[in-house]
Amino acid sequence: MKISLLLTCTADLLYPASARACVNVLEAFGVEVAFPRLQTCCGQPWLNTGRLAGARRLALHFLDVFEEAETIVAISSSCADTVRNHYAELFPDSPVLRDRFEAVARRTYEFCEFLHLVPGVKEMPAHPHPVRTTYHSSCRTLRGIGLRGVAEEYLEQMFGADFVSLPENETCCGFGGSFSVKLPELSGRLLADKLKNVSATGALQVASLDLSCLTHLSTGAERLGLKKIRFFHLAELMAGALT
Amino acid sequence: MKSSHNFRKASASAVADEVLGAAVGKTADLLFSMRAAAVAAYPGFEELRDWGRSRKMEVSGDLATFVRRFSDRLEAAGGAAHFARDAREAVEIVTNIARGLGAVAAVKSKSMTAEEISLNEALPEAGVTVTETDLGEFIIQLAGEKPSHIVAPAIHKDRAQVAALFHETLGSAPGLDVGDLVRVARKALRERFLAADIGITGANFAIAETGTIAIVTNEGNGRLTSALPAVQIAIVGIDKIIPKLSDLPGFLRLLTRSATGQAVSSYVTVITGPRRQGEEEGPSELHVVLLDNGRSPLASGPFREMLHCLHCGACLNSCPVYRAVGGHAYESVYPGPMGDVLSPLLWGMDVYADLPDACTLCGRCAEVCPMRIPLPEYHRKLRVLRAGLKGEAAAWKAEAPAILTQHPLLYRTALGIMRRVLSLGRRLPDGIRTGLPGAWTVCRELPHPREGPDFRSWWEKRKSCHE
Numbered sequence: 001m002k003i004s005l006l007l008t009c010t011a012d013l014l015y016p017a018s019a020r021a022c023v024n025v026l027e028a029f030g031v032e033v034a035f036p037r038l039q040t041c042c043g044q045p046w047l048n049t050g051r052l053a054g055a056r057r058l059a060l061h062f063l064d065v066f067e068e069a070e071t072i073v074a075i076s077s078s079c080a081d082t083v084r085n086h087y088a089e090l091f092p093d094s095p096v097l098r099d100r101f102e103a104v105a106r107r108t109y110e111f112c113e114f115l116h117l118v119p120g121v122k123e124m125p126a127h128p129h130p131v132r133t134t135y136h137s138s139c140r141t142l143r144g145i146g147l148r149g150v151a152e153e154y155l156e157q158m159f160g161a162d163f164v165s166l167p168e169n170e171t172c173c174g175f176g177g178s179f180s181v182k183l184p185e186l187s188g189r190l191l192a193d194k195l196k197n198v199s200a201t202g203a204l205q206v207a208s209l210d211l212s213c214l215t216h217l218s219t220g221a222e223r224l225g226l227k228k229i230r231f232f233h234l235a236e237l238m239a240g241a242l243t
Numbered sequence: 244m245k246s247s248h249n250f251r252k253a254s255a256s257a258v259a260d261e262v263l264g265a266a267v268g269k270t271a272d273l274l275f276s277m278r279a280a281a282v283a284a285y286p287g288f289e290e291l292r293d294w295g296r297s298r299k300m301e302v303s304g305d306l307a308t309f310v311r312r313f314s315d316r317l318e319a320a321g322g323a324a325h326f327a328r329d330a331r332e333a334v335e336i337v338t339n340i341a342r343g344l345g346a347v348a349a350v351k352s353k354s355m356t357a358e359e360i361s362l363n364e365a366l367p368e369a370g371v372t373v374t375e376t377d378l379g380e381f382i383i384q385l386a387g388e389k390p391s392h393i394v395a396p397a398i399h400k401d402r403a404q405v406a407a408l409f410h411e412t413l414g415s416a417p418g419l420d421v422g423d424l425v426r427v428a429r430k431a432l433r434e435r436f437l438a439a440d441i442g443i444t445g446a447n448f449a450i451a452e453t454g455t456i457a458i459v460t461n462e463g464n465g466r467l468t469s470a471l472p473a474v475q476i477a478i479v480g481i482d483k484i485i486p487k488l489s490d491l492p493g494f495l496r497l498l499t500r501s502a503t504g505q506a507v508s509s510y511v512t513v514i515t516g517p518r519r520q521g522e523e524e525g526p527s528e529l530h531v532v533l534l535d536n537g538r539s540p541l542a543s544g545p546f547r548e549m550l551h552c553l554h555c556g557a558c559l560n561s562c563p564v565y566r567a568v569g570g571h572a573y574e575s576v577y578p579g580p581m582g583d584v585l586s587p588l589l590w591g592m593d594v595y596a597d598l599p600d601a602c603t604l605c606g607r608c609a610e611v612c613p614m615r616i617p618l619p620e621y622h623r624k625l626r627v628l629r630a631g632l633k634g635e636a637a638a639w640k641a642e643a644p645a646i647l648t649q650h651p652l653l654y655r656t657a658l659g660i661m662r663r664v665l666s667l668g669r670r671l672p673d674g675i676r677t678g679l680p681g682a683w684t685v686c687r688e689l690p691h692p693r694e695g696p697d698f699r700s701w702w703e704k705r706k707s708c709h710e
Binding site for chain 2: 023
């Protein structure tokens, strides 16, 4: 089985370790990973700020790079959501492009969703360093990709009783793309509420499937002086359990 | 009357108000969880949502016909239908009726549509004192404030604040508990009910088939307002129309579960025409003011489903932004997700340009909306509309980075530069914290790339090792 990795610009810029872990975990389950080097950004920043000309450019670039791919696996939920649920509607006047985008959308997965559905991984080994861990289920994972409970199950297998679920785990962390910089005081308030819930669990590490939320949460935790809590893409914890 | 407002400023001061945050959060959470429980206890709710949407689609697909049908049937039942194109016309209609009657006192049950036309400001000018009779509305009227939630208007106040307010304005003992506060309000309100010349209501539903209006309340004030005074005036947005009387039970199930988690509200008042010959009770005149105020154009546009909104408030209770700031920060009658969309559509993008941004696109509102209105999608569409209004120069400014990003080499170069700048971390000069980085660092540190080589270099190296 062969997949093409959608690195996402966030991982490209900030999270090489998360991307490496995704590759390692996929390969550990017998998936062959390809990395199309010409990929850039999915265009979500333009899509969500109403700049559709820019969004269309990047959607078309994505199509150039990924149309031949058998299966596409994105390492961040919101990017997978963009490809899956928003590209086709950018081209209402072109049935041909719509069809092509819809076909690509059907072959695009978020990393954890893919692992669960396609190679059908149902079991993760226990993690050699059990640390109290919680999970931030991002809005796009929940309501864009429609993935509920899968990451939590893997975490429970890896960390046993050290996995604690996050109170109010379906509430937004306050990132919201342009929201985070257009309304930073409000974004900061939602962030503080989310980190309060994280602190209440006593967790020392937070896993997520959305790198944008992780950027927001980790830099917010740094500002609030929560030095002990570390933030990881789920794949990094899986990679730790698999070695 | 309205000025272009600044949601960033308003929301920043709202989040700094801890009493406000706690009060709104507590009640919104309660309403949210009560809704969830009520929906879980009703197995056919998802199908009911689909049904409700399809009935509303029928109305929004032929709105003018349904409005005409409603007004014809209302008049056949002895009521008077009035058409108001905008708020000013609606206010004129009401004040003219009041002047014609020589009315001096009105009681009013909760109506966001009356808020929309600022009726409470206009009636005193026509010599009519108005008393709000919904407890929440009564509280904020005493406080000289505006509703901050479309269902729970005084959600921003806690018990202690209400006790202090009643003590100051009604002379009740200080520090009363909830039960005693309700008794104080009831006593004050009874006198007003009995003295009123006019009862002003809204309507939750207007039934085209029969010319009937239905009002959903929990305090019985809607029933007293529509039964005691000699004349009733109902202010009804034309979006409130449903096709048939037999549709009412389904819509009531959707509305009360979504709004307050109730299987049914304490009162549902169903009114077809004024008092008939031989009847002993009820108003002798029933006027229904059918308000358009920007609604008709929505029916044929990309935001058509906003006309399906039941004004249940479920989207407010589910919204992280609303829960953090309450309703006043929106500076509109309609706050929260439905307000973010409706306010710029009804009053203009120039007035409410920033409300489409008051949303993280988290999608929770769409999960709870009984009418399945695609609220996150509508926020996105409004942002597109707004971008279109900003002109060519702004469009190019936004598109230029997309052109750069579209070219792999330019993109990688730009990313490399950003990575280097960010890895300086705390050694970055403070001067860089303006613009985008400045907004980011209001509540966060700048991100720093994790240790180790970037992914692309790792990949290349690894590949060459494998080969």
